[in-house]
Amino acid sequence: MERRELFKILGATAVAAELGLAQHLHETIPAETYTARAFRPEQLAMLNQLCEVILPSDEESPGAGRANVALYLDMFVSFRGREMKQLFEEGVALVDSRSRAQFQKPFPELAASEQDAIVAQLAASEQNRDDAGGRFFRVLKIQTVLGYHYSDIGQRQYMHYRGNTAVAEFPGCQHEGHHAS
Amino acid sequence: WDEPHPHFERTYQVQVGSGYAPTRLAVTQLPGYGASLKRQLREINSTHALMNMQGVTRISPQKFVDLDPNITDRFGVPLSRVHLHYEQSDLAMAQDCNDRCIEIIEAAGGKVVSAPGRVRVEDLVIDLNHWVGTVRMGDDPRTAPLDRWGRSHEIPNLFVGDASVFSDYPEKNPTLTNITLSWRMSEHLAELAKRGELS
Numbered sequence: 001m002e003r004r005e006l007f008k009i010l011g012a013t014a015v016a017a018e019l020g021l022a023q024h025l026h027e028t029i030p031a032e033t034y035t036a037r038a039f040r041p042e043q044l045a046m047l048n049q050l051c052e053v054i055l056p057s058d059e060e061s062p063g064a065g066r067a068n069v070a071l072y073l074d075m076f077v078s079f080r081g082r083e084m085k086q087l088f089e090e091g092v093a094l095v096d097s098r099s100r101a102q103f104q105k106p107f108p109e110l111a112a113s114e115q116d117a118i119v120a121q122l123a124a125s126e127q128n129r130d131d132a133g134g135r136f137f138r139v140l141k142i143q144t145v146l147g148y149h150y151s152d153i154g155q156r157q158y159m160h161y162r163g164n165t166a167v168a169e170f171p172g173c174q175h176e177g178h179h180a181s
Numbered sequence: 182w183d184e185p186h187p188h189f190e191r192t193y194q195v196q197v198g199s200g201y202a203p204t205r206l207a208v209t210q211l212p213g214y215g216a217s218l219k220r221q222l223r224e225i226n227s228t229h230a231l232m233n234m235q236g237v238t239r240i241s242p243q244k245f246v247d248l249d250p251n252i253t254d255r256f257g258v259p260l261s262r263v264h265l266h267y268e269q270s271d272l273a274m275a276q277d278c279n280d281r282c283i284e285i286i287e288a289a290g291g292k293v294v295s296a297p298g299r300v301r302v303e304d305l306v307i308d309l310n311h312w313v314g315t316v317r318m319g320d321d322p323r324t325a326p327l328d329r330w331g332r333s334h335e336i337p338n339l340f341v342g343d344a345s346v347f348s349d350y351p352e353k354n355p356t357l358t359n360i361t362l363s364w365r366m367s368e369h370l371a372e373l374a375k376r377g378e379l380s
Contacts, residue, residue, distance in 0.1 A: 054214045063219075116215070123214050129303075142208045145218075149202035149227065159201065159227065 031068050037078035038085055043092050044070045046107050047140075050095065053119045054144045061157035064148040072147030073140075084139075091136025095122070189274040193236030194352045195282060201228045206304075207295040225294050232286065234278040235308060237352045239270040246315045261315070267302045275300040313347035313355050331366040338379065342366045 036044055051073075052065025077084050095118060099107040103114045110118070125134025126141070148154040155161040203222060207229065211221045238244065243266040248259040279300055283293050297304045319325025322334035331346050333339035342363045344355050351358065373379050 055219050056215055058216060058219065119214060126212070138209065141214060141218075142205050145208045145222065146202050146205070155201075161201065 031071055034071055034074075036071075036074050038074045038088070039070070039077070039092075042108075043089075044074060046092055046095065047073050047088075049108055049115065050119065050140060051144045051148070053115055054141055055148050062153050064144050064151075064154075067148055067151040067153035069144055069147035069151060072150065073143055076143055076147070087136055087139060090132060091140065094133055094136065186274075186277065189270040189277065190239050191237035191270075191274070191349075192352050193234050193274055193278055195232050195234050195278060197230070197232050199228070199230045203227050204229050204231055204295065206297065210295045229294075232282040234275065234282075235352050235354075236271070236274045236278065238265075238350050239268050240349050241268060243268060263315070265307065267305055271305065272300055272302065275305060308350070311344075311350075311355050313344040313350055313359075316341050316345040317348040318346045319348060330369045331362065340366060340370060 047070035048065040051069040052063045055064035057063035057066055077088050095107050098118055099110055103110055122133045122137035125131035126137055128134040245264050246261050249262045252260045279297055286293050317325050318327040318329055318331055327341055327346055328334055331341050344359045
């Protein structure tokens with residue numbers, strides 16, 4: 001793949017610092033023109049909903065699902081290869097089967113409280129490397145947080161990132177209570 | 182620096198960096214998900230300054246490359262498999278780095294937000310930016326495919342002149358060593374050619 005093409009694709013939603021490319025991003029294209037590499041549309045839809053439960057929308061900023069972090073996950077997984085793809089595919093399948101077993105519906109159709117219950121079960125095993133759900137959740141959580149920070153919504157609305165600015169002098173941190181003496 | 186450490190072999194270096202997203206380590210050390218996770222990320226201020234290490238792994242028979250018996254590329258050629266098993270020495274080195282970095286940050290008046298604590302094998306990662314090794318150089322043909330000049334022990338007219346000749350993963354970024362070794366090999370090749378020793 002051409003590097004330039006890669007930059008454009010990464011710009012679709014989020015940047016992959018894992019790939020060491022974050023600072024090279026200059027262009028963005030609309031998410032609608034992104035072609036998924038690792039996941040099917042229904043998997044992407046479920047991942048976005050999982051992302052939204054992990055980092056939800058609030059009065060301050062839209063959540064990770066609304067930031068379309070699933071597209072970052074798609075890019076991340078497609079670059080990380082076979083084992084990572086298997087981890088995500090099995091994780092998504094596990095979420096689907098638990099949703100159907102416990103609430104008789106696929107995950108995307110569950111009520112918010114039911115989705116929360118499913119994610120809570122995964123999160124409870126977050127530190128347990130012998131648990132398939134816990135292993136999936138651990139990676140999903142890290143990458144959701146990173147993808148959110150690299151997304152346009154995450155950068156501008158959550159982080160209040162305004163781009164690099166040249167300053168004549170450095171005044172130190174201006175946050176209340178952070179000011180260095 | 183000039184004396185061996187009692188608990189590990191070889192050396193490591195520490196790099197300092199920063200970024201506008203949290204580190205993976207910080208995320209794994211924040212429990213849970215949802216509104217509380219988002220709030221905690223905000224409270225630790227997401228952007229980070231970090232210290233991380235680059236260490237020489239111990240050379241041993243537990244670290245080697247072979248051919249995959251089951252998986253081939255589209256030409257039917259077996260893919261290589263990297264067997265990287267970290268050992269007690271590697272873990273002890275990382276633990277030493279963890280402890281020293283905490284000392285340095287605290288001595289400078291900083292506060293450590295997240296650290297591995299007791300370093301486990303899962304905390305160590307392959308340096309994805311610097312690809313070295315797999316066809317290492319060495320005097321003994323039983324343990325190294327290339328001699329000290331990068332020439333194959335088995336095939337006299339085969340020379341390897343890139344970072345794959347490294348006998349271990351260095352604690353320094355490898356480019357200058359890579360160039361130096363290639364330069365050295367080129368001069369040696371030219372010398373052999375002048376003497377008519379290349380056929």
